[in-house]
Amino acid sequence: MTETFDIAIIGAGIVGLAVAEALAVKGRRLVVMEKNDAFGQETSSRNSEVIHAGLYYPKVFLKSSLCIEGNRLLYKWCKKHHVPHQRIGKFIVATNEEECADLERIGVTAEENGVEALEFLGRMQIKSLDPEITALEALFSKNTGIVDSHRLMQTLLARAEDKGAILTCRAEVTAIHFNGATWDININDGEYRVITKTLINSAGLHADRIAALAGIDIDESGYRLKPCKGNYFTATPAPKINHLIYPVPVKNNIGLGIHTTLDLSGRVRFGPDSQYMSTSQPLDYAVDESLKPVFYESIKRYLPGVPIDALNPDMSGIRPKIQGPGDPVMDFIIREESERGLPGLVNLIGIESPGLTACLAIGAYINKIVSFR
Ligand SMILES: Cc1cc2nc3c(=O)[nH]c(=O)nc-3n(C[C@H](O)[C@H](O)[C@H](O)COP(=O)(O)OP(=O)(O)OC[C@H]3O[C@@H](n4cnc5c(N)ncnc54)[C@H](O)[C@@H]3O)c2cc1C
Structure with a gap:
């Protein structure tokens, strides 16, 4: 036919x-x-179901312009078509002096790109909004949200x-x-x-x-494409957080770092990490429990109250990356x-x-x- x-x-x-x-x-x-x-x-x-604000990408990238425009269009669409969503806000947290300098740079790039509703917060302001977070400084993005994909x-x-x-x-x-x-x-x-x-x-x-x-x-x-897996973990009991929490990404980041997200039902998830996969293998979504210590070390820098025994493997996703290991x-x-x-x-x-x-x-x-x- x-x-x-x-x-x-x-x-x-x-x-x-x-x-x-x-x-x-x-x-x-x-x-x-x-x-x-x-x-x-x-x-x-x-995926993390996060409505990003467009904080990280170079200004000339489609990733930047389409993210900023997409953020605006998506909130409008969700409202008009009754798609569950929440403009919950996100912290990028700096836990040492070097990360504070990186955070300043992220703030400058984001403002140059036209990202709105950004604010730098100090240690006490962070604590008052999300008591379980430990950080020296945070960049708070009010326009970051979550959506029912x-x-x-x-x-x-x-x-x-x-x-x-x-x-x-x-x-x-x-x-x-x-x-x-x-x-x-x-x-x-x-x-x-x-x-x-x-x-x-x-x-x-x-x-x-x-x-x-x-x-x-x-x-x-x-x-x-160079498929790159991102694993997630959950925690029982879960920390009580009110916002999304992201670490400062490392240079030439292949992901945004193991972050902490909430979904619309209030479920807390940690991840994704970044692991390149062999292109000859079938896509494998299993989450390896042996990654627990890596997740623990990452999270404890900004959420020190989550014990390693609380972590459990959750789901994974695979990024269709053009960027290979070590590439910009x-x-x-x-x-x-x-x-x-x-x-x-x-x-x-x-x-x-x-x-x-x-x-x-x-x-x-x-x-x-x-x-x-
Ligand atoms: C771990 C992770 C976290 C992420 N978090 C976020 C986030 O928080 N916020 C955000 O904005 N983005 C996020 N993303 C990115 C986002 O999920 C993707 O950009 C988006 O889902 C891509 O959608 P797509 O339609 O291009 O691809 P897909 O959802 O992969 O759809 C492609 C479709 O093509 C079909 N297909 C493939 N080959 C064929 C064929 N030969 N014939 C017919 N059909 C075919 C597949 O079956 C599939 O259904 C994340 C991604 C990952 C991996």
Whole structure:
């Protein structure tokens, strides 16, 4: 069976769904193809669910502009569509003099980037807001929040479907062919075909494989992904905290450091850490209990009241990183591929954090850079 569409999106994670919502208009034929049984079963349901404010990224990065814009759009969306969320606020805590200097630098970069609602707090102010934290100084970001990512994806899909978009699950893209005018996509090894003028690759951890299927040399283009696992632990009993707590990130950070988050039910989680995985292995989400001492050492610097015996392994997620071990921090790649002779193909590569925060801004950005044929 063969079906023809104007736009086909590979991947029903939070970004694929946000792009579908942004591009769906009545009368335009749009399909989202997802290999799993339902939307959002990979990275989009394995993360900290934090609405970031855009504090860390270099100003020229899409990560910075799309995060700041995405933060604004996401609060608006959540309010309008009744998605549970909370502007809970976050501390970045400095526990020694060197970190205090780093914190100053983070504050300067964030303000230059246009991040609003930031405040430096001293030891006593921190204690009065969150008595269990021990820190010399903190940068407090009022616009950092938390969101119910599953409800968010449900509302994005519902809005896209209202405008005529179709989600098809158990539909794995297994081959892609460009005939010079349209894209011919093979699903489930020949079970059916989709023909489309515009093809959007939002396949998360598999986006490099999709780019390769479309004829791109992923090493020469810099699209090869280096999956990087992030493990989480919980604590019983949990510390009583009122805000998100992040350490000062180390240079060329591959993650933001083992932080402490709350979800909307008040559950406290620690993580994620950062561990590169072998690309030849299948994705493994098991959390190794032997990581407990590393988590304990990290957390005790700013939450000294959590005993090591209280920690229990929780879930994990895997970052689709372009940045390999030892590399400098890298930006999202969001590119329409006409210059490679592949018009109508849009690749989204390396959409790690703050991809959830940025999802609506990414949808708006693609609407701007792509001219629909
Ligand atoms: C540990 C961790 C913590 C994070 N914390 C935060 C946070 O607090 N705040 C924040 O803003 N961001 C955070 N992020 C980042 C955020 O989770 C991601 O940027 C976002 O979920 C990416 O969404 P996506 O739609 O691009 O990818 P995914 O959710 O991975 O979706 C891609 C989809 O493509 C499908 N797919 C792949 N290949 C094919 C194929 N061949 N055919 C059909 N379908 C295919 C997959 O099945 C999948 O459903 C975190 C990430 C991690 C790993």
